[in-house]
């Protein structure tokens with residue numbers, strides 16, 4: 001005891017300049033010596049603060065927006081109820097809506113260690129484009145309900161982040177307006193196609209030609225919406241497009257003048273352009289539906305419920321753009337789409353908005369990968385596989401790629417970030433997801449996408465995914 005107290009007395013009676021000699025490692029000692037002899041060195045610039053949002057009305061939103069759940073909670077407090085409900089909705093009892101993230105969580109990672117990961121990059125290439133990460137903005141309808149700049153803001157944020165954006169047929173900014181909104185025409189843009197029936201097929205054809213002319217580099221043909229899913233919140237809210245907004249791709253086939261789409265909206269309000277080009281009736285989808293969801297009524301009236309693989313062959317006669325078929329959950333459907341000329345598929349249950357009870361996309365992924373990437377001898381060339389539905393974290397992106405996907409589509413989180421922070425919000429969301437993906441790769445021992453260690457993912461039933469054969473039925 002006496003020895004210990006002597007030691008303390010001795011240390012604390014040391015002249016200050018000797019303290020550094022007792023401190024930590026040599027770098028730390030040198031820093032202390034410098035502080036003692038020259039004073040505190042000029043401090044390093046502080047790390048950039050995480051994106052924070054001050055709500056316009058000071059209503060007390062969370063200050064730190066760190067993940068998709070933060071953005072969603074903040075968006076719920078700023079969006080009108082019927083808009084929030086429309087974006088958040090799932091079909092029927094929302095069992096698939098709950099199952100999508102649960103299935104992702106039930107897939108576990110077996111990280112490799114002692115793998116040099118200092119130079120890890122999440123960058124990839126997809127359909128000939130370089131991407132900062134294997135993340136693509138999913139098509140979501142009517143983004144101007146979330147923010148006045150809507151689709152234009154999303155396109156700018158995606159281009160700045162180095163990620164592709166998929167524009168919905170049901171956008172509230174025209175496809176030409178979105179292309180023109182990105183400075184210098186940069187960024188990668190894909191166009192999602194709903195195929196209309198009867199005489200309106202001509203409008204679909206015009207959309208394909210316009211998308212190609214405006215520099216979109218892929219078509220995403222949505223195959224899982226022969227009829228609209230039953231989203232009861234929309235029925236209860238009598239959901240329709242808010243006044244002043246229109247489905248801008250149908251405001252006339254001529255390219256608009258206003259790069260943000262404003263002129264199109266104005267022209268329509270004056271009663272002119274909406275009738276041009278045969279698209280006016282479609283643009284007015286909110287035409288008075290007594291009760292129920294205006295969108296569902298519109299969809300049921302307009303969409304071609306008889307879509308088949310013939311449609312892929314028909315599109316191939318119109319365009320040389322690669323065609324991705326979205327909404328595939330089975331290996332046999334994937335194989336049929338590829339045989340008909342698709343360049344790939346998006347494994348998707350439409351964010352759980354169509355068939356409730358549908359399997360989760362992560363469950364369906366391996367079988368579809370098998371069909372698309374390992375076609376039978378004499379079959380179509382291998383294609384690309386994308387996946388969406390509940391992907392929120394870098395670890396989710398990693399799981400998808402380890403199961404064979406080329407990229408993940410991101411739906412609702414983009415709408416939440418757009419509603420809360422406009423373009424800056426979407427930029428912050430995408431930036432953090434790219435960072436998360438890189439961190440997940442490093443922690444799992446994945447220096448790049450072509451060096452994913454075998455056996456990284458464990459299936460919910462406990463089998464290692466790479467060792468569990470996909471059976472003949474694609475399961």
Ligand SMILES: Cc1cc2nc3c(=O)[nH]c(=O)nc-3n(C[C@H](O)[C@H](O)[C@H](O)COP(=O)(O)O)c2cc1C
Nearest residue numbers: 087138139140141168222350351388389390411412
């Ligand atoms: C509000 C909303 C609108 C959507 N609109 C479309 C659409 O116009 N076309 C389409 O193919 N898919 C559409 N989807 C489905 C998305 O493209 C995507 O499949 C789904 O949102 C992915 O799931 P996640 O939201 O959990 O990420 C929409 C989804 C939401 C949430």
